[in-house]
Amino acid sequence: KAGVTQTPRYLIKTRGQQVTLSCSPISGHRSVSWYQQTPGQGLQFLFEYFSETQRNKGNFPGRFSGRQFSNSRSEMNVSTLELGDSALYLCASSTTNEKLFFGSGTQLSVL
Amino acid sequence: ELKVEQNPLFLSMQEGKNYTIYCNYSTTSDRLYWYRQDPGKSLESLFVLLSNGAVKQEGRLMASLDTKARLSTLHITAAVHDLSATYFCAVQRGSNTGKLIFGQGTTLQVKP
Numbered sequence: 001k002a003g004v005t006q007t008p009r010y011l012i013k014t015r016g017q018q019v020t021l022s023c024s025p026i027s028g029h030r031s032v033s034w035y036q037q038t039p040g041q042g043l044q045f046l047f048e049y050f051s052e053t054q055r056n057k058g059n060f061p062g063r064f065s066g067r068q069f070s071n072s073r074s075e076m077n078v079s080t081l082e083l084g085d086s087a088l089y090l091c092a093s094s095t096t097n098e099k100l101f102f103g104s105g106t107q108l109s110v111l
Numbered sequence: 112e113l114k115v116e117q118n119p120l121f122l123s124m125q126e127g128k129n130y131t132i133y134c135n136y137s138t139t140s141d142r143l144y145w146y147r148q149d150p151g152k153s154l155e156s157l158f159v160l161l162s163n164g165a166v167k168q169e170g171r172l173m174a175s176l177d178t179k180a181r182l183s184t185l186h187i188t189a190a191v192h193d194l195s196a197t198y199f200c201a202v203q204r205g206s207n208t209g210k211l212i213f214g215q216g217t218t219l220q221v222k223p
Contacts, residue, residue: 033209033211042214042216043199045210045211045212050209056208056209058210092209093209094209100144100209101156102153105153
């Protein structure tokens with residue numbers, strides 16, 4: 001059974017640009033959550049999507065957005081990138097009442 | 112607001128020694144997770160603890176949960192170098208949610 005797949009693995013952008021990250025959950029998983037990991041702030045919850053609807057949202061500015069498609073694949077978008085957005089972005093998927101499985105992450109560097 | 116605190120944040124130990132990582136959380140929770148993360152890698156699920164008094168063991172690692180004290184422990188027995196990694200605890204409120212609140216992480220360095 002394939003795991004959670006995140007693309008791309010690495011990304012380099014400059015300030016002011018926007019970026020889109022992709023996450024394909026484990027087959028049959030309808031919940032996709034996104035996390036940001038930085039050395040200073042640790043692991044922080046961004047948002048969760050379930051059946052194409054945002055179910056939970058963390059405390060991030062509106063520049064961070066996401067969506068989920070009918071096949072449960074999810075994308076997150078960050079607009080007007082700032083240096084502080086440099087981080088490892090992790091996606092996790094799960095089924096109802098089951099534990100979360102994390103992908104390998106996308107390492108975003110903003111120059 | 113739910114807060115999760117781990118201690119210690121850094122642990123350097125000799126192979127063969129025992130040690131415990133502590134995870135305190137501020138409000139009631141439904142599940143507590145322990146994850147392992149190697150440098151540059153993703154999170155690997157170690158344990159999921161659901162109820163008070165739960166104890167789970169895998170190899171040299173044993174996790175326990177005391178919901179009354181809002182405390183979980185990860186005990187390492189006879190550490191080996193391969194256990195060197197960062198360990199995170201995370202709390203989930205509600206079983207049907209992908210939102211986890213993570214602790215700061217404990218970086219474990221096991222010296223030969």
